[in-house]
């Protein structure tokens with residue numbers, strides 16, 4: 068009896084060890100990024116199933132129109148020389164009329180700085196970004212609006228994770244209040260982006 072309990076304990080200890088090493092295997096190469104780590108930031112990083120991406124498949128700067136992805140999500144792209152782009156598609160029920168589904172599409176781009184203290188500052192190019200809000204119910208959806216909202220994160224961390232069974236680089240952005248982005252998985256490197264210089268002047272001619 069005592070022997071079988073010992074055997075059971077040994078088995079349990081083995082299982083615990085095994086699961087610990089699996090956790091470690093799933094989260095290798097963990098790193099918190101600082102100035103100088105821009106090459107690790109480079110790429111297009113997308114949440115969930117990776118259906119939302121930056122670039123011309125999401126936003127058309129000439130017509131200032133969106134191509135809505137099939138599922139909601141968000142994506143950030145970074146170049147190692149300091150440019151970024153953001154795409155987001157969000158779908159929410161209207162709290163006052165739950166039968167009415169609201170959707171929000173956001174696109175913006177600009178320059179970023181990754182500081183020595185790990186803070187990541189994202190500066191949009193003024194008057195270039197766009198936001199489109201629509202509702203599934205009639206009632207005059209507002210037209211496309213300008214959108215340029217700076218973002219700041221106090222920590223950017225990255226690791227290798229199993230994502231849909233594939234070993235992928237993951238990235239997470241945490242702000243000063245501790246709010247974390249969903250895990251964003253690298254789907255393109257080099258990143259899939261629209262031209263990084265001001266597009267609005269070039270295409271539309273508005274100063």
Ligand SMILES: *[C@@H]1O[C@H](CO)[C@@H](O)[C@H](O)[C@H]1NC(C)=O
Nearest residue numbers: 182183184185186188221243
């Ligand atoms: C990190 O450094 C930048 C640039 O000096 C500064 O703007 C930012 O406030 C600092 N962040 C923290 C959390 O100290």
